[in-house]
Amino acid sequence: MREKLIYILIFGVLLYSCDFTSADEYYNQAFEYEEKGDLKKAIELLDKSIEKQSDFRPALLNRGYYKTELGNLDGGIMDYKKILEFDSDNTLALYNIGTNYQELEKPKKAIEYFTKALNTSGALTSFANSNGGTLGLRTNLDFDKLDNDNDFEIHKCKIQFSRGVNYFFTKKYDLAIIDFENSIKANYNKAESHFFLGGIYLEKAELNKACENFTLSADLGDLDAKEKIKVHCNE
Numbered sequence: 001m002r003e004k005l006i007y008i009l010i011f012g013v014l015l016y017s018c019d020f021t022s023a024d025e026y027y028n029q030a031f032e033y034e035e036k037g038d039l040k041k042a043i044e045l046l047d048k049s050i051e052k053q054s055d056f057r058p059a060l061l062n063r064g065y066y067k068t069e070l071g072n073l074d075g076g077i078m079d080y081k082k083i084l085e086f087d088s089d090n091t092l093a094l095y096n097i098g099t100n101y102q103e104l105e106k107p108k109k110a111i112e113y114f115t116k117a118l119n120t121s122g123a124l125t126s127f128a129n130s131n132g133g134t135l136g137l138r139t140n141l142d143f144d145k146l147d148n149d150n151d152f153e154i155h156k157c158k159i160q161f162s163r164g165v166n167y168f169f170t171k172k173y174d175l176a177i178i179d180f181e182n183s184i185k186a187n188y189n190k191a192e193s194h195f196f197l198g199g200i201y202l203e204k205a206e207l208n209k210a211c212e213n214f215t216l217s218a219d220l221g222d223l224d225a226k227e228k229i230k231v232h233c234n235e
Contacts, residue, residue, distance in 0.1 A: 023052035024146055027059050039066040055086050057093075057147050064096060073100045091122030092152040095159055098166075107166040114163035118156060122149070126157040126186035157186035161193060173200045191220035198228060207232065 026049035033042040046063040049056060064079030077100050083093040098113035117123055164179030177200060180193040194217035201210035211233035217225035 021048070021052075023049045023056050023059065026052065027056070027062075027146065030059075030062065034062070034066070039070055042066055057083055057087060057090070058151070061093065061096075061152075064093075068096075068100060068103075073104050076100050089120040089122070090152050091117050091120045091154050094120065095154050095162070098159075098162060102162065102166055107169040110166045111163055111170070114159050114166065117154065117159050118163070122153040123156045123159060124153050126155040126188065155186070155188065157183045157188035161189050164193070164196065168196055168200065171203075173204060176200055191217045191222040191225070194220065195222050195225050195228075198225065202228075202232065 026045045030042040030045035030049065033039070033045065043063055043066050046059045046066070049059040050063065053059070060079050060083050064076040067073075067079065068076035077097050080093040080097045080100075083090050087093070094113050094117035098110045098117065101107075101109040101113065160179040161183040164176045164183065167173070167176035167179060177197065180197050180200075183193045184190050194213040198210045198213035198217060201207070201213060211229065214225045214228045214233060218229055
């Protein structure tokens with residue numbers, strides 16, 4: 001009887017210690033906490049999801065994002081780079097790393113990762129549609145429930161705009177011009193792109209082009225551009 005009781009107790013402990021919750025379930029639970037604004041709890045659940053499945057891209061991506069939102073930019077970069085260990089051409093992970101480096105005021109590193117992102121198949125060719133929006137040309141389709149390749153795609157114009165900002169910060173003005181002009185062609189962040197172009201042409205002492213771009217930016221509602229016009233373009 002005593003041996004039977006010990007067996008039952010051991011079995012009960014083993015059963016209690018077993019975690020039958022799947023990586024997908026932990027991921028979904030984390031998303032629920034994100035919606036409640038409790039990112040720390042969401043991260044705890046994603047830790048468990050990743051323990052179950054170390055190559056679960058959505059869990060790594062979201063954990064990196066939550067860490068970034070909580071101010072842990074380096075921690076976010078580490079999670080995005082974990083994705084690159086087994087998915088080296090993941091466009092969104094590369095883009096997010098670039099964004100974090102931009103926030104860390106490391107524009108050269110940001111440019112490096114934005115450029116890598118642009119050279120992936122998940123960087124969608126972008127163009128303006130007839131309704132004034134931006135479309136991306138998708139070349140592959142993947143309809144897995146959670147870990148879906150399409151979820152890691154980004155419009156090229158978005159990446160180009162971000163890279164252009166960092167080219168601007170590093171005073172690589174001619175390269176920045178190319179990126180901002182591509183962003184404008186795709187109808188992405190046109191007001192900001194024209195504003196940056198205005199700033200670039202001011203630096204290049206090309207006042208007519210500067211004022212032309214500040215005017216285009218102001219017409220699209222950029223208040224800072226209106227101030228630039230008052231200072232530089234009303235003589």
